[in-house]
Amino acid sequence: MDKRPETLAAQALHRIDPETGAVIAPIHPSTTFARGPDSALIGQHQYRRPQGPGSQHAEDIVSALEGAAASRLFASGLGAASAVFETVAPGAHVVAQSRMYHGTRQLLQRLAERGRIRLTLFDPEAPETLKEAVEPGVTELVWIETPANPVWSVLDIADCASVAHEAGALLAVDGTCAPPCTTRALDLGADLVMHSATKYLNGHSDVLAGVVSTREEDARWQRLSENASLNGATPGAFESWLLIRGLRTLFVRFERQSANAMAIARALEGHPAVSHVLYPGLESHAGHAIAARQMTGGFGGLLSIRLSGGAAAAKKLAATTQVFIQATSIGGVESLIEHRQPIEGPDSPTPDDLVRLSCGIEAEADLVGDLRAALARL
Secondary structure, three states, X not given: OOXXXXXXXXXXXXXXXXXXXXXXXXXXXXXXXXEOOOOOEOOOOOEOOOOOHHHHHHHHHHHHHHOOOEEEEEOOHHHHHHHHHOOOOOOEEEEEEOOOOHHHHHHHHHHHHOOOEEEEEEOOOOOOHHHHHOOOOOEEEEEEEOOEOOOOEOOOHHXXXXXXXXXXXXXXXXXXXXXXXXXXXXXXXXXXXXXXOOOOOOOOOOOOOEEEEEOOOOHHHHHHHHHHHHHOOOOOHHHHHHHHHHHOOXXXXXXXXXXXXXXXXXXXXXXXXXXXXXXXXXXXXXXXXXXXXXXXOOOOOEEEEEEOOHHHHHHHHHHHOOOOEEOOOOOOOOOEEEEHHHHHOOOOOOOOOEEEEEOOOOOHHHHHHHHHXXXXXX
């Protein structure tokens, strides 16, 4: 029978260990795999750097959730992004948005400074500028992130795909903040979708991993897979196993995180100490209508607030919450808070009064009460 994505995730594709009957996937720490008397491999794998049983299982789960032809696991989200950028020709024209995860932006700028790519940035708050940024017949790759960390701009994936494809370019989507339980970018026209699996896909703040999924196993995908093996940016056996464990609870975690974020966004909208609440789930958000179409399983647990008291207030708020933990990352079961701009550095385009919140699965009343109490102390 056909199974819904929630079931596929919860049962890790219903793969029962054939030797023991275990319902939980075993860990395969071996780096090498034996051959029989005829020199043929006994199983599917030869050596774990290209791929091992655990990483393949995790890849298969992600592919099933994304509706992808194939997926490839990496040792981190930036490792996955780098693998995509490495597939473009030397000096190729790449278009990306000006506001996105700062690590990816820094990576792209570094590649441009070294002449590896030619980079044009467009404003995600004015998506019509994407058409101005692409060069028909020249642009090779368009890279977008939606919602965009940490200001949560929302781009219409289908529209961006249309613009990219009309120009002869590929569309790659960073879906880290909108995992496949809420958005399937490939269904909306993307060619590739990348996730920092460290975040929502794993969801327990104990794994570094990244993954890229493809709509077609074409020549570019073959280059990406070969580069992954040759560069050695592959996760270990235990990390792969932990990711499988995390994927099993993705849908229920995301539902609770989305509910908590919505409650906080509504509670803080109009608060005298807060000048802006940035959350795609709010009707007041500029990208709400697009998000409502694309994010069919919830708007996620990520939001930002800008404080009327400026940078000093933002710094104090992040340091004085008692339930929210002041730490860097997103998508875990514990709620985190961060005064974002100082973390990104002096070239950050993030407003200095912005505080980023990553909502976990704690009690809604505790999270809302914690923020209200901390805001009252400003």
